[in-house]
Amino acid sequence: MRADTLAAVEAPTPLPVPGDEYLGTVLVNAAVNARYKHLVVSAPEAARKIRPGQFFNLLCPPLPDEAVFLRRPMSVYQMHPNGGTVEFLYHVTGAGTRALALLAPGDTLDMLGPLGLGFSLDPAWRRIVVLARGVGLATLAPLAQLAQASGVAITAVLSARSKLDLMSQSVFADAGAEVLTVTDEEGTSAVPQVERLLLDLIRAGRADAFFTCGSNRLLKLLQTLGRAHGIGGQVAIEQQMACGLGMCFCCVRQIERNGTVANLRVCRDGPVFGLHEALSW
């Protein structure tokens, strides 16, 4: 397939439901391992609107001795449209996520969203491969729900530093995905090894499309394999944000669409882009 037809196939469809500012109630904010936390918020109205791959811009509670001014974008990790809750999985890295880590059950969380254009499955894709690294699992997990609902078979290749960081296996397994894990600890996660694994999946006819997020290294690998084998797909991209609504143009990344490279807003034009549209960074 030529690059332009790939782009046409991959262009995500705009979502009609506008995000809003919701006050959710924290139900759970528990450590998953030393670095990741799992946040469950009750926010029934927001929960009903979410599409897989969308995110919220979260207002972090104040910290005693550190300033957290801007909101922080977080993907929806698990959607429960009828259950009234929204789940996040986050890596505690800086002030914002340290502040989120302090939330206790019963606390209020100001959440702006759902925002952005999420994943969409092309009807021609019957078997997809999801390649997720680290906390990128959070962003890709709702794909499992989407694929299951659409009768699409998933192979999830989950990569992490250690076995302990592979916390989303069950999310994919529960949605009927075949789960393959690779870790730095076991020495199975280097690019050549992952490439061999993906080639096997391509040969087995299990890769109509690739999905990934976060890691530049893995994106490049999927783009190379995708070009060689005529496979499209989608990638969720991150960038620092301010408004999250498309107003400030803080969050741009270079995207190649219809033959031109443009600075597109991750918050409004993404965060999900066509696999071959995203220029690596």
Add this chain to the structure above:
Amino acid sequence: MVDLGVRIGSLALRNPIMPGSGTFSEELARVVDLNRLGAYVTKSVTPGFRDGNPTPRVAETPSGMLNSIGLPSKGIDHFLAKTVPFYARYAAPLVVSVSADSPEDFAMMAERVSVPGVAAIEINISCPNIEEGGHAVAMEADATYDVVSRMRVRTDWPLWAKLTPNTGSATASARAAEAAGADAVVVANTILAMAIDLETLAPKLGTGTGGLSGPAVKPVILRMVWQCAQAVRIPIIGSGGIMNATDVVEYLAAGASAVQVGTATFLYPKAMVRIVDGLAAWCTERKIARVTDLIGRALPSAAPARRAREA
């Protein structure tokens, strides 16, 4: 009912709250009823396409943020075809912010945007993110006069000159804008600033420096409004760090006739509407019938009246 209406020269606004250029776009209509605002101010538009600056374009600071967006723009043709018509369905006047690389191009832009549907032209001669070293036209009174006067002869539309805080002579630039025929001054754009990443010991912004906005700048810009209000007769529009209605009251008392809200909208998309409601409530509580009664109350010229009221 409090009368929130204000006038900026010939332009009547239903209330003194409008967005700051670059902190507002059509997208906000998805979250907020735009009919509640006093005016709309668009992102600065340039003659041709501009890509903007390298990322990261944003960094957080205590009580504020730095940006180095660098005026990405689809150019004036796209703007006239797509952006101006969008606002026709909303009630408040549309203010178009323009930027250009030369005085000639500023003059050309004045002519291009003088079209039905546009109520006023804001002149962005104060962006710290496009010229080397954060330089901007509004740093110098002569250059300010040059740009504004060239635009003045090319349009009958109201001209608002947006000034910079990055100069010791903001009042001189305000006077120059007035002398050149500006109908109002906007005080002010962002403060040239920076932050450093502790991991890499490199500047956090892709361009090194950027513009500081948010509550951190309010006392500085408030002081500038107060000084400019004593230097010129044309109306002043305050812009810097407004988060709530009492910030607006301070700006009005310092001599502003209206205000622009920027960064607050990034944190709370409904900030402007809440501020309109908050301002009405604040006036009602104090039995202030017209919001215009607040304008200039903190100026030295108002001191005798203030003393008389207190006596």
